[in-house]
Each structure stands twice: as C-alpha cells, then as structure tokens.
Amino acid sequence: MHPLLSPETSTLLTLALYAAAGLCGLAGMIARSRPVRSAAAAAAVVGFALQTFALATGFHASTSGGLSIGAYLQMLAWFLVLAGTMLRIFMKHNAPLIFAAVAALMLYGFSAPALEAVVKVPETLKAPFYALHIGALFLSLALIGLAFAAGAVFLYLDGRIKAKLGLPAFIADMPALNILDRINAVATVVGFPLYSVGMVCGLFYAGAVYGRTVTGDPKEIISFATWVLYAVLFHNRLARGWYGRKPARLMVLIFILCAVSFVVVNLFMTSHHSFART
Amino acid sequence: MDCDIVLVGLNHRTAAVDVRERFALVKHTDPDTWALPLGGAIHESLILSTCNRVELLAMGTGDVAEQMLRHWAMARGAKVEDLKPYTYSYVNDEAVRHLFSVASSLDSMILGEPQILGQLKQAYRKASACRATGVILNHLLHKAFSVAKRVRTETAVASSAVSISYAAVELAKRIFGTMQGHRAMLIGAGEMAELAATHLIKNGVDEIVVANRTLAKAEKLAEFYRGRAVPFEDLARHLASVDIVITSTGSQEPIIRARDIRSVLKARRNRPMFFIDIAVPRDVDPDVNGLDNVYLYDIDDLKEVVEENLSGRREEASKARQIVDEEVAAFAGWVGRLDVQPTIKELIHRSRLAEEEEVARTMRRLGRTDDATREALEAMAQGLMKKFLHEPLSYLKEGDRAEHSRRILAIQNIFNLDRHCASRFNAYEDREEALRRARAEAGAKASRSCPAAAGNGEGKLCSAGMDGLAGQEG
Known part of the structure; x- marks a missing residue:
C-alpha cells in the first residue's frame, strides 16, 4: 500500500481536518462568516471520509488481534461524525457537524494512551x-x-x-x-x-x-x-x-x-x- | 499646479431638517437641469443628496470649495452666506476619510444603516453616466465601495437590528430559525405593529391573521397583507394556529393572560409562541413569559434590545474607523504614485530617444552591417539604459507623498526634464483631454435645452448631463 494511503497517514490527516473544522468553526462563529463555517463543515466531511478509510483498513487489519478501548473510542468518534453529518443534511445547519468533529478529535485524544493495550x-x-x-x-x-x-x-x-x-x-x-x-x-x-x-x-x-x-x-x-x-x-x-x-x-x-x-x-x-x- | 480632492456638505449633525430641505439637491438629479459646472476650477464632480445629507465632491484646482458653495447656493436660490454656516469642508485625505466613513455608514444618523451605500452608488452611477467623474473620482468611489464592503465584512457595525420592528423580527428568527412555515397574528393596529408585520412578510412568514374589534378594519388590513381577518371574539381559538402574535390595541386591560395561553399551548402541542406587545398599556399579561416555550417582549424590552445593539455597533465603529484610516493611507499612496508617473514617463521617453539616436549613429559609423549586429547593438543600448535608469526610477518611487515633490524636482533638475510633467495627474492628460472633448460636445447639446448651461460663461464647460445625485437616505 502506498504510504499516503496507510491507516496511520489517513488518521493523521483526519485529525488535522477535524482540528481545522474546529478552528474554522470557531473563527466563523466569532467573525460571523458563513463561508468560513461552510469551510469548517467541508473539512469535517473530508475528515470523516478519511476516518472511514482509516478505520476500515486499520480495523480490518487488527480485528484478528482484538480491539483496545482506544479503538472503541475511535469507533465512537466515527459514529459521532456520522451522526453530525446526518444532522447536517437533515437540519441544513453546520453547527452539529462542526461540534461532532471537535468531539471526535477529543475522543481521538483520549484514545491515544489506550491504543496499545490490544486485548483479544x-x-x-x-x-x-x-x-x-x-x-x-x-x-x-x-x-x-x-x-x-x-x-x-x-x-x-x-x-x-x-x-x-x-x-x-x-x-x-x-x-x-x-x-x-x-x-x-x-x-x-x-x-x-x-x-x-x-x-x-x-x-x-x-x-x-x-x-x-x-x-x-x-x-x-x-x-x-x-x-x-x-x-x-x-x-x-x-x-x-x-x-x-x-x-x-x-x-x-x-x-x-x-x-x-x-x-x-x-x-x-x-x-x-x-x-x-x- | 496641484489638484485637490474637495468635499463640501451638510448633514443631520450640522443642519436641522428645515435647512436640509432648503439646500437639498434632490431635484437636480436630472442632468438637464443643473449640476456642478466642470472646467475651470472643477475637473470632476459628484453630488450626493439624501434626506440626511447633501455632499458635493469634486476634484479640481484653485478655490474649489468656494466655487462649489457658490454653485450650490445659486442652484437653491440662496446666498453663500446663508448656506456656509451649516456646511463643512474637507480637502484631500480628510475628504477621502469622510467619503469612506459616509460609504461605510459610520457618519449616518443610524450607525451602520445599509441605505447610504446604495445611495452613494446611485449618485456615482449618474455622475459617471454623465462623464462628470474622471480617473481620480472613479478610483476614489470604487475604493469607497470596497471600503464599505470591508467594513461590513470585518466588523459587526451593521449586524444587529436597530429599529423596534426589525428587532422583533430578529428575535423571532432566534426562536423559529426561519419565518417560512410560520404564521403571525396582528391584534389591533398601529404604525409600529404594522411595520413589524411588514418585516415578517418580507422575511417569508406564511400568513398574517388580523384580529380587530372592528371586523371591517381587520378585513381591510388583512387585504393589505393578503392575509385573513378573524373576529376579535374568536381570538383564543385562532391563537392556537399562529406562532407570532403582535398586539397593539388601545385596551386598558390585558387581553391575553397566562391561563388562556396554557390551553392554547396544549392545543398546539407546546410549539413555541412569540408575543410582541407594542401596546401601552400592555395587551399581554407579563406572566405569559413565565410559561415554557412562550416568549414575550413588550415595547420597553424591544427598546432595550435596540439600545444594546446600538451600543454594540458603536463599539464596532472604532474597528471600522481603523479600516477607514488604513484605506485612506492606501489611497494617498495611490495618489502619491500618480505624482511621480509623469516624471517616470518622461525619463523613460528621454532614454528611449537617446538610445535610438546612439544606435543609429553607431550603425552609420559601422557602414553596412547585418541584422544580427543591429539587434545586438539595440539590445546592448537597451540593457545599458535599463541599468542606468534603475536607480533614478527606484529613487522616484520610494518615499511617502511629501517626499515625492522633492524627489521629482531633483530628478527633473538632474535630467533637465520638462517641468510641466510635474503637475499631478498629467500622466492622464491624453485621456482627460478626450473626456473634455466629449463633455464639450455634451455641453453643446445640453445648452440647447438647459438655460443655466447656456449662461455658463468664461469658457467653462456646462455640466448638463454631468451631475450625480442620489435618492433618499433613511
């Protein structure tokens, strides 16, 4: 697999995009700029796509070895952004998606120390x-x-x-x-x-x-x-x-x-x- | 001789409404009747006349302000002495700063109101269509529009509601998000209530239901709003179907009480309701606000919202003024660069002449040569001149506006250039000349229908078809 397509790279890009979504969301809120908030939502959607890829490839690779609580947290983060995306489509408002991206980023942060202890x-x-x-x-x-x-x-x-x-x-x-x-x-x-x-x-x-x-x-x-x-x-x-x-x-x-x-x-x-x- | 940008005007701060009426130039929006005469002292002009201000902007030489005042007073059949005490006058950077502030609505009676920009654009369109504006005012006005846009984008100076009726609609949006899919009820009548209803319709409310003690009045109002009238006695029954209620009756007692609304809420499955009570004495019992999903704002609450929004706008105005200052400096830089352009042009022209002369002389000395030799010689001469001119050109371009005159003079002395080219804006002489010719033609045409233009002596060009006037501000 090309290094750029590896789950690790995808995960890093996902985190960067979620962070960008959070920062743009905050900037868009303070500056009251709709285009900036839309950019935040777009970053969250791209991040979600990358996270889906990272989880699919990484999860598949590690299922035989079992899952750590960190992996569960990352899965929950994915579901969170999924729910945020659904609400974005349904409500036509960027706020739930941007919030979901920020919460997912936090869950990733919590998951980092708990990734090593993979238990079958x-x-x-x-x-x-x-x-x-x-x-x-x-x-x-x-x-x-x-x-x-x-x-x-x-x-x-x-x-x-x-x-x-x-x-x-x-x-x-x-x-x-x-x-x-x-x-x-x-x-x-x-x-x-x-x-x-x-x-x-x-x-x-x-x-x-x-x-x-x-x-x-x-x-x-x-x-x-x-x-x-x-x-x-x-x-x-x-x-x-x-x-x-x-x-x-x-x-x-x-x-x-x-x-x-x-x-x-x-x-x-x-x-x-x-x-x-x- | 240098040209100046001059702005003369009066506004709501310097003149009472009767004075503003007396000196308004609204009637002069028709180019065939009157405008600032161009030619002589005034080269370019624009007039902005709204209900809160009359401003004359011009670019010219000499005593531009005096001439503007004279024509303004004359147009209104008054003496300059009657007009002058109410006016202000700004020159160059200050005139630019004032114009940018006006465009950004920092000088408006209601800070941040949006109409003034449209009025200024309209004034510019007319002036421009009549060829009353040239290089300088065109650039200045375009800059003013971009400054106004920047102020609106980068500050919250125009972001909140500053009228009671608009504040009510903004609050409704905070509750319902969008007005689509919602109904409003108007109980009683009154200017402010009707204005709020109009705002609601503009924002897309589905239907206006009108209730009045006199059904005929209700029907008339309902017809106006393309809504429907309901008998006042059936008010409670119809309340369940509306989301926003605007009350403005002359009742001495509240007509809507908390106990009535409890049952209404049950009937509408707790969907939120917003009461806007503009009546004094109040029509809605204040206890109604204590109910879940019911929001009640009376006239004082709305006034407080407006006052808070206004103070927010005032805070934002200081940020906006910083932007204006930045842009004034940028515009001054542009004008300053215009100063050096003729000298640069002349210097390059001289160097080209010298270059061609020397190449020709060398070619004669060499006798018969091929094209390759000629091209090589030309390239060498061009390269030498470029290198030679690099330092003086950099010297001219550097420095601020005050420095430019000194540098221009130094270069002119060193290279023995034509002094005439130091005059500001002469780089645009050709274009200006073409414009003047066009104006003269327009003036000749207009003089046939415009007596003021016909009597405009001293070789000045009649500005008929050259004014720029606006509609109403506020």
Missing part, C-alpha cells in the same frame, strides 16, 4: 449480535451526545431570550431554538429505537453467553436506567408533544448517565463490559 475479544463474546449491539448503541450514543450539546445551548439561549438579556455577537449565528429542539427530536425518535435494539441485542447476547439475560452487571443497571429515561422522553415527545426545556433537560440527564456508564463502568468497575482493559 474473548471467544465467548464473538457472536452475530455483537456488531449490532455495538453499532446500534454507538450510533444512539453519538446522537445523544449531539442532542446533549444542542440541549445545553438551547437551555442557555432560551434562558437569555426569556430573561431579555440579549445575545452575545459570537453566538448570534448559532442555530435557532427550533433547530436545537429538532436535534433533540431526531436524537429521540431515531436514537431511542437504536438504543433499544442495542439493549435487546445485549440481553440476547448475555443469555447466550452467560445463560441468563439479566446478570446484574453494573453496565446493565445503568443502561436500563438510561433506557427508562429515554423511553420517558420518547413517549412524551411523541404522545404529549414535549418541546423545548423539558426534553433538553432530560437529554442532558441521559447524556450524563451514558457518560458515567461509558467512563466509570468501563474504566473503573468490574463488569462484563470492562474486558477491553483486562
């Missing part, structure tokens, strides 16, 4: 449900992450508009409240079924591997709590027309639970899901 996926965990379990959950987590950011911005902007405090010039081009709420709606309507699929796959998987679907694993408990909150949000959005602050607050809570589940359980607790570091 135990044979017991190799099942057809595995890819679906990880894929569905990661995409829903990416959507939750973006909806969390949109929710946080919504709460800030809504508070300022209601309190008549005026808006600083640099956030004047942030998405309107309606768009921020729609990000939450998409993350709920698309993300909740995905999260449910991921959970159900996990349960089947546990049944096949451990002989029982509910094992009392900390990850299971926290994920179930997340699922319940997500279900409440899903129900109220669709059935009761929740809009604005309530879904934004609930999405923030869901994200916090997901972050605790991802960081605390995977890194600091004994769980079926901490196999990657053992």
